[in-house]
Amino acid sequence: MSSLLTSLLTFFSSLLHSLPFFNPPSSTPLKTVLLGLQNSGKSTFLSPQTLHPPTLRPSTSTLQIGRRTFTTIDLGGQKNLRHIWKDYTPKSSIIIFIIDITTYSTSLPSLKNEFTQITNTFEGPIAVCYNKIDLITSSPSIEEYKKMLVDDEEDDEDIKFFFTSGLKGEGVKDVFEWLGEKCDGV
Ligand SMILES: Nc1nc2c(ncn2[C@@H]2O[C@H](COP(=O)(O)OP(=O)(O)OP(=O)(O)O)[C@@H](O)[C@H]2O)c(=O)[nH]1
Numbered sequence: 001m002s003s004l005l006t007s008l009l010t011f012f013s014s015l016l017h018s019l020p021f022f023n024p025p026s027s028t029p030l031k032t033v034l035l036g037l038q039n040s041g042k043s044t045f046l047s048p049q050t051l052h053p054p055t056l057r058p059s060t061s062t063l064q065i066g067r068r069t070f071t072t073i074d075l076g077g078q079k080n081l082r083h084i085w086k087d088y089t090p091k092s093s094i095i096i097f098i099i100d101i102t103t104y105s106t107s108l109p110s111l112k113n114e115f116t117q118i119t120n121t122f123e124g125p126i127a128v129c130y131n132k133i134d135l136i137t138s139s140p141s142i143e144e145y146k147k148m149l150v151d152d153e154e155d156d157e158d159i160k161f162f163f164t165s166g167l168k169g170e171g172v173k174d175v176f177e178w179l180g181e182k183c184d185g186v
């Protein structure tokens, strides 16, 4: 009898805690900036249903993922627009760095240059997304991609690497969940 009562109490407790009232959105929105070379898929990552022209001006939007609210700033990735990135990173808690996996080898020198500048100055969590995985059939492991981009052998727990397809929504939730966890308590 008591085990039946315990099961019933557990059931109703988990039911109540699944309701929004018991699990309200966290009050502090996380300021998130999307960086990456032109055409890597930043705008699509945030809004896959829309066809985006190249981003020329910073564009802000809000995303609710689970309990976390992300205020995102999408910046243009063309070479002549990248100088403004440094104006936005100090105001952001999070960076999502998007890489077009289909042009990775040819764009590696520019990618390394931009990524090094970011990691030299930014202290918060950075999600590096090897994006457009829906367009490739096989690829090196994430560790091998990481070694090509980052010279430092040491693991930095504030940087995590993901395979994503912004267009198909693959891996996107994992990225935001990890970022939300990294900002736990904020
Ligand atoms: N197949 C595939 N195509 C993608 C994906 N993400 C973006 N694209 C395509 O890549 C092109 C560029 O996407 P955007 O999201 O505009 O790229 P961006 O990084 O915002 O480009 P800029 O604003 O110029 O910096 C578009 O044709 C998208 O449809 C993806 O995950 N898979």
Ligand SMILES: [Mg+2]
Pocket (backbone or CB within 6 Å): 042, 043, 044, 052, 053, 054, 055, 074, 075, 076, 077
């Ligand atoms: Mg864009």
